[in-house]
Amino acid sequence: MSLTFIIIILIIGLALITLEIVVLPGGIAGVFGLLLIGFGTWQTYLNYGPHAGSIVLAGSIIVCVAMLVILLKSRTWNKFSLEAESDSKVNQIDQASINVGARGVTIARLAPTGKALIDGEQVEVHAVNKFIDPDRPIEVIAVEGYRIDVKEIDDEREF
Numbered sequence: 001m002s003l004t005f006i007i008i009i010l011i012i013g014l015a016l017i018t019l020e021i022v023v024l025p026g027g028i029a030g031v032f033g034l035l036l037i038g039f040g041t042w043q044t045y046l047n048y049g050p051h052a053g054s055i056v057l058a059g060s061i062i063v064c065v066a067m068l069v070i071l072l073k074s075r076t077w078n079k080f081s082l083e084a085e086s087d088s089k090v091n092q093i094d095q096a097s098i099n100v101g102a103r104g105v106t107i108a109r110l111a112p113t114g115k116a117l118i119d120g121e122q123v124e125v126h127a128v129n130k131f132i133d134p135d136r137p138i139e140v141i142a143v144e145g146y147r148i149d150v151k152e153i154d155d156e157r158e159f
Contacts, residue, residue: 013037102140125150
């Protein structure tokens with residue numbers, strides 16, 4: 001096996017390990033990368049002797065460790081991390097304020113979950129039987145903990 005082919009195998013193995021660390025979770029690319037590096041090292045031992053094989057083995061280990069350190073210390077992870085904070089919260093409602101039978105109007109489309117204005121309070125509601133467009137009258141049919149189930153009604157009066 002030629003030296004060029006062995007170098008290509010080692011580079012592909014290192015690239016697969018890099019992809020595993022940075023992009024492709026799951027272990028498959030990393031395993032194939034390790035197998036390619038092992039195969040390239042084995043072929044070096046067979047074709048070029050123990051001295052060259054040991055150099056390739058040590059070099060592969062050093063390059064893998066250096067690559068891992070560089071990737072972990074660089075700002076590469078900032079590109080993949082979520083920096084936005086979520087300020088949403090569960091319906092903070094008084095259980096006595098919204099009861100079954102209360103009526104309101106949708107603020108956003110319920111598909112099937114969205115916002116509605118019920119008894120002057122903006123809350124997250126869940127449409128039980130279909131999607132409901134914005135500015136449609138609704139009625140509360142169930143309140144279970146923080147979940148408010150609603151259905152569309154035909155009443156056109158203002159809320």
